[in-house]
Amino acid sequence: MKVNKFGSLSAGILSLALFATGCAGERSGTDGSSEGNADNSTSDNAFGTLASPCGAGDAKGATAQGVTDSEIVIGYGDDRGFTKAPGLNKEMGDAVAAMIAWCNEQGGINGRKIKGNQYDAAYMQSVSVMQKACKQDFMLVGQGFALDDAAEQYRVGCDLPTVAGFTVGANASMGPNKFEAVPYPVDHYNAANLKMSLEKFPEMKDGLDTISSTSAAVEAGTQKIVDVLDGLGVDVKNCGVKLNAAGDASYVPFAEKFKKCGVKALWTSKSPDPASFSMLEALDRVGLDVPLVFESTWYSDYVKQWNTKGLGDNIHLNTVFQPFENADKVPAVKKYQELVAAKDGKPALLGMQATSAFLLWATAAQKCGSDLTRECVTTELSKVHEWDGGGLHAPTDPGANMPAKCSMMLKLTGSEFEQVLPAEAGKFQCADDNVVKIDKKLWGTKLNADRISTTFLKS
Structure with missing residues (x-):
């Protein structure tokens, strides 16, 4: 999922966003829809359709940093200590902590219990967090740090693999030994959301404009969407409205400008905040x-309470995630x-994203048995090309760092969200051609032939 500068989800999980052909237990119909998974496992410890990767065992050996006969040390965390937005992405750390407890109650991974080092990057401290993780953790799992690109050179420098909850920066998104349960690569985009919106609102074709902002993150996201919309035959009106990231004295002039411009629909990657509500x-x-x-x-309680x-x-x-209403x-x-x-x-969508990341990591780690090395886990992760977190989200391709090919549409009415497309709750609308390429000038980094950012690669 992608996030804006304050760590909110971007569809594509922030915007997030973020899935491949159907996973085991998921089926695609001729209508181009993908069903949410029914729980067909008989195990009490199953996670939806996913058999639990946790359990007792006799794994032995101090095979890597953070691994002993009895323990696996992983790092995780969020930006909860950011003073300007207390509790930022807190649901991610809470989710991983809950999953560690769930896994350890079953015996850990092949008998090794999991110890989690919880980090608080507090928005501005991602570098110091990464330096600590480099010295003690086996891997980073399910974390989400808004300024992850600042820390990426240290992660790459100490060869610390990660199954991130989300990534934000272009280098972090495309870094070596980086996996995500819900990828949002810089060079491809899941356009299922835009296609579905055009289906629902054909007036978007000649009447859409964007609510952009002076925020660099919002502006970059807007430019990417405008590029994708252009490929779908949509000529964005460009009425000249751009909100001040620091806030504006009045928003009525902007609204009047949209009205005079003949706008028939509005799109934004801006997150819900007082300015957006105004x-x-x-x-x-x-x-x-x-x-x-x-x-x-x-999709948040904040929006429900405002409305x-x-x-x-x-x-x-x-969204590519199943809403709580389902x-x-x-x-x-x-x-x-x-x-x-x-x-x-x-509970929150970012929490589900971190949960899926933990399950992806644990599933790969379990396959390594006693020989739990970083190389083994990353090799197993690279083989995973169909993943839905047991049914938490539409199928993705973590091994190839490719986004989903599906989406569903929700509508807000009062304080409730309801799925409106596809009509059947729990289903996603999918198509192979939903994933489109992004213009290189919008990538934000240079990629090699393996689609890995070259910025911090060792020579």
């Missing part, structure tokens, strides 16, 4: 009633909620 309130004041096509970062007057009832968002149909979602709640954590 923009929507201004649209209502000037009487501009158009579809709002937003990214999955808007008491129904000003956000035009919000439609696309928990009764998707056992993996229910399992995640139960495990996090048992540790007093708060």
